[in-house]
Amino acid sequence: MKVVLFGGSGMVGQSVLRECLLDREIDQVVSVVRKETGARDPKLREVVHHDFFDFSPIEPELAGATACFFTLGVTSAGMSEEDYRRITYDVTMAAAAAMLRVNPASTFVFISGSGTDSSERGKVMWARVKGAAENALLAMPFKAAYMFRPAIIQPMHGIKSRTASYRIFYAIAWPVLPLMRALFPGYVTTTERLGKAMIEAAKHGAPKHVLESADINALAKVM
8 A cells, every 4th residue: 555645744744654654554655745854664755845836746656645644734823824825725735636636546634623614714714724725625536535633632652743832832731641631532632543543544434524533533443
């Protein structure tokens, strides 16, 4: 099984990459990056590409993939809606279009976030933009598309966020995260569970197309 990964250097990207490399049914991971990360594994092929608004030049590298994991994202703090939309919506659509052209029967798994606004009319900017991306992906003729909306994610296995504010939050919250996960399973998941659930959705599908943290945890247990 060949899969494509966008955003492999981020916290969620690292988590799904780790689980993909451990999965016996996945024999190749094509990770699309702007610059080499230094990661090495017999299953891993990093494809360096600089224009994330046009992936057509690397479509031959994407061809033959069963699934695409799109984990690329940035915090909306300090960004205008136009700039945030270019990264969150436009880049996602460029990747989805490239996957459809070469792998029309593939599954697209998109990392969104808890609180995403499917109506696209709410007051929260990031939620509207994420909602627009979700709606557009669900309307595309993939074999299947799944929107993952995790809330709090507990990092495991040395995985860290690239966003400084998130790293500070996790450093402060680390002692209580396991307790929170036990008490509030609908709001807390782990990087390991998230990665496993995304792979399960790609392999065998999921009960619904939009999954919150509780759904993610339940799907991870299926594996």
